[in-house]
Amino acid sequence: MPTLRIEHAIVDFALWRRAFDTFAEARDKAGVLRHRVMRPVDDEHYVAIDLDFPTAQAAEAFERFLRTTVWSDPQRAPALDGTPSTRIFETADD
Known part of the structure; x- marks a missing residue:
């Protein structure tokens, strides 16, 4: 199953989460089967998201x-701090 991994710095998690939640319908329409939001234990201003x-x-x-x-639109991504890093992974072993 292909997974889009997104990682980026954020200015505020609550603000980021509200923006992320506004795109739930867009994720559904795009075919996202599952998503996971992860945060490093040592950095409250960073997130990683896996979208299957x-x-x-x-x-x-x-x-x-x-x-x-x-x-590209600060109003749609108000908590984004810098440019996200992305990669698409394929499951090799589960």
Whole structure:
């Protein structure tokens, strides 16, 4: 199962979470099967998000949507601090 991994610094987790939650419908429409939000134990200003997709193409399309529509607009990504790092992974062993 392809997973889009996103990592980035944030200015405030509560603000970030509210923005993340506003895109629940967009994630559903894009085919996200499951998501996980993770935070480092030693950095409250950083998040990692895993978004599972049915295909790599769906993950790539959603990554493009995030880059062009969400992250490029400070009103849609108010807690974003810097440029997100992304990679698409395929499960090798479970």
